[in-house]
Amino acid sequence: MSESKTIHFRIRKFNPETDPAPSWKTFAVPFAKGMTVLDGLHWIKRNQDTGLAFRYSCRMGVCGSCGMLINGRPTLACNTQVAALKAAMVVVAPLPNFHTVRDLVPDLTPMFEKHQAIRPFILREDKGEMDAPTAEFYQTPHELEEYLQFSFCIRCGACMAACPTMATDRDYPGPMPLAQAYRYSADSRDGGFAERAKAVDRKSGVFSCHFGSECSAACPKGVDPAKAIQLMKRRLVFDYLRLFKAKKPCGGVHGQRTTGRREGIPEAPEYTIK
Amino acid sequence: MRHSRLWTWHILAGLVILVLLGLHMVIMHLDEVLPLAGLNPAGGEAIDWANVAARAKLGFFMASYIVLLGAALFHGLYGLNTIIGETNVGAGLKRFATACLMVMGVALFVVGTYAAIAARGLAMKG
Incomplete structure (x- = not known):
């Protein structure tokens, strides 16, 4: 694609307060090498349609604000180069499976409510250490690997938009909250599996996943939520059959030596700040 | 109710179906290549009445029919309810609907x- 070319953006416009139904508008945008879909939207907003609404922040695939449906695929606008689409037309719509606030802005409130319901943080019984931590908990590299890839989620909503179960069942938590439920339950520092099980082990819960894996295919950060959901199912079934041996959350913290240092773990370096 | 209980039984019922339906297929279709004479004592087709009656006399078959029926009903109806x-x-x-x-x-x-x-009772009477 040469630099003098123009690329056409076909954008779904909708203001629920004034429009009876969504409409489509096409814009001719000058193409530049390295141009992302978000760059194109900015150009349109500056030059052709100042009323165009879209959400963005970091412009570098970290904040997860600019999730939208680009040429039929839910992904990040800032992370998608126009040239990589290999299409004469860039079709942009808001993320499916969410209500639209305006134009390309989805209402992500239900997603964050479901995320909150699975208690996405470390749950432990030692409240004192939780509220006023004295140091860091021990964790081996192997224990870190158990959940690391699921912690790369940026809550952009792409997986939720790609999920076929979300499309038919509004009570289904969705791939992001379920993957995060596993992410925290698999953390060796956590002891909140039973509490999270209450939130996901129910009708329209984790077992409603059909393992279509569209969520994993859509994730712009390479997270595999479908795998996390299957691992969560396995853990719940094993827990029911009493085949799952729950480990006590790791208790040792640097400095306190409450349980002693485990074998093979080298001495922690001196604190850089006294 | 914890859904993992129903899901676990759904999976276990599927395994029971796999085994018992496999047994059914073997008895019905592999009688000529496997030594199953004891299960088809009258000879001929496995579905002939004399062979069916002979199998119905065995307590194992009566129990397996009941277990297969229970597993198939639970597996199928739970799946339908999920849909x-x-x-x-x-x-x-x-x-x-539930x-x-x-x-x-x-x-x-x-x-x-x-x-x-009842079939076992009839078969026992001859």
């Missing part, structure tokens, strides 16, 4: 169990 649960019909209609499926499942299990026991 209905994912449609866009109202919550009340879903609850009604209740209907439960009543249907219990009724069919009672009738089928009676049939398996």
Whole structure:
């Protein structure tokens, strides 16, 4: 694609307060090498349609604000180069499976409510250490690997938009909250599996996943939520059959030596700040 | 109710179906290549009445029919209930459908169990 070319953006416009139904508008945008879909939207907003609404922040695939449906695929606008689409037309719509606030802005409130319901943080019984931590908990590299890839989620909503179960069942938590439920339950520092099980082990819960894996295919950060959901199912079934041996959350913290240092773990370096 | 219980039984019922249906297929279709003479004592086709009656006399077959019926009903009706649960019909209609499926499942299990026991009784009388 040469630099003098123009690329056409076909954008779904909708203001629920004034429009009876969504409409489509096409814009001719000058193409530049390295141009992302978000760059194109900015150009349109500056030059052709100042009323165009879209959400963005970091412009570098970290904040997860600019999730939208680009040429039929839910992904990040800032992370998608126009040239990589290999299409004469860039079709942009808001993320499916969410209500639209305006134009390309989805209402992500239900997603964050479901995320909150699975208690996405470390749950432990030692409240004192939780509220006023004295140091860091021990964790081996192997224990870190158990959940690391699921912690790369940026809550952009792409997986939720790609999920076929979300499309038919509004009570289904969705791939992001379920993957995060596993992410925290698999953390060796956590002891909140039973509490999270209450939130996901129910009708329209984790077992409603059909393992279509569209969520994993859509994730712009390479997270595999479908795998996390299957691992969560396995853990719940094993827990029911009493085949799952729950480990006590790791208790040792640097400095306190409450349980002693485990074998093979080298001495922690001196604190850089006294 | 924890859904993992139902899901676990759904999976276990599927395994039971796999084994017992496999046994059924072997008896029905591999009688000429496997030494199953004891299960088809009258010779000829495995589905001939004399062979069916001979098998019905065995307590193992009566028990396996009942277990297979229970597993198939639970596996199938739970699956159907899940599909209905994912449609866009109202919550009340879903609850009604679940209740209907439960009543249907219990009724069919009672009738089928009676049939398996009665068949054995008939076969024993000769």
